[in-house]
Amino acid sequence: MERSSHRVVRRQQALAAGYSDEEIRRRYTRGEWQRLGHGAYIEAATMSALDAPARHLLAVDAVLPALAPDAVLSHGTAAVVHGLPLWDAPLDRVHVTRDRPSGGRTGADVVVHASPLHGSVTTIGGYRVTSPARTVVDLACSYGVESAVVAGDAAARTLAVGSRELSAEVTRAGGRRGVQAARRAAALVDARCESVGESRSRVFFEAYDLPVPSLQHEFRDGGGYFLARVDFYWAEYGVIGEFDGRTKYGRLLRPGQEPGDAVFAEKLREDALRELGYGVVRWTWADLGAPEVLAARIRRALHSRIPFPHPRGD
Structure with a gap:
């Protein structure tokens, strides 16, 4: 940014x-x-x-004029500069990291972290910031797996951050508090994930020991024509998973199309998938806020193949 x-x-x-x-x-x-x-x-x-x-x-x-010359924008602040989405990472203060082993502090406007940077610094738009991979690891260490995967999926998709870069940063994080979360996040990051909701869903799958689905799977009808591309697909069970966020139908709009048209088209698409014998389960932001209930519903869908009522979409 x-x-x-x-x-x-x-x-x-x-x-x-x-x-x-x-x-x-x-x-x-x-x-x-x-x-x-x-x-x-x-x-x-x-x-x-x-x-x-x-x-x-x-x-x-x-706050820039008052910062120490060696201060580098980091954590959520670096994510903003890189244009990465954030989840559960506060923006009430500016976060910087100084390349030293100790001496962090929290002020009214700035949080100063003290940690070796290992050269993982770049410049964007005149700002000195931690690299995208280091930023993801910092988010994991400070705020947990979900925050890191949300930013990490986007970094992999839009900034070509690879698994080697993330693994190297996790190794450098060594004895930092939260490094276990960084390891989990690095293993989960996937460039195919296209939204915050999808990223959070994948963290949820891992946390509740749900089977790992394939991402952005394409389906075709009996004639070989493209029918749909879905968020998640559990091939072993013949079940499709779809996250319904507020922006999803906006992304599906074609020129001149109204939101209601997109919703109707989505319903027709789902009907066609069901006619082909696939089960479909949907969830929303609210469902992710009740993970135990959602996990039970997905398990039922996977193991029974009985159609379930859809939660109301956002």
Whole structure:
């Protein structure tokens, strides 16, 4: 992600432009300006129009002048710069890593991690950041397998991060706390995974000892014509798994097509798959929030081949 083009107002700049400290406080108190970091502000209207990653980049720009010269953007902050999706990784503070064995600290605006970097640093859009593979390992060590796989699948798909790179970073992580989560995540990362929901689903399969499905499997009808490509397929059981997220049907839209058309087309596709003898089980974000219930439902689908009612899609 490129450096933000939105203007950060720094206290010294505001004073030089004729504002008093009282006027700065008044604008902040009235909600006209929002604070990004110590002595750094932005207009509230500008801030409200930005998504979370863009807001975080503004926070990065606000704190950069005060960072130590050897500080490298890392963890969730590095993921934002790389354009990777995040799950369960906070963006309330800027995260940096300094190449030293100890001395980490948490401040109001910045979390400083202390860890050998082993040269796993790159520059993107003027920012010095940890490499994509190192970023995935950092996310695993700090926040767990799910956070790492969500970012790691995207890194493998969009940035060509390979298993060797991830394995090398896990090895370098050695005695770090959380390295076991990093090993699990590195083994799960797969470039074929196309969404956060699919990534979370795969972590869920592993956590609940469900059989490993094939990904993005293509089906064809009796005449050999393409019928569908599905998220997950358990070939041994003849069961298809589909994650239904809020953005899924938007991705399926063709030019001029309405969301309702895409939903109807998806139903026809599923009907055709059932007619071919396949079982289909679907789940949503809410279902992933009740994993034991979902695991039981998938096991029933796998072992009984009896059609089950679909959960309501988002």
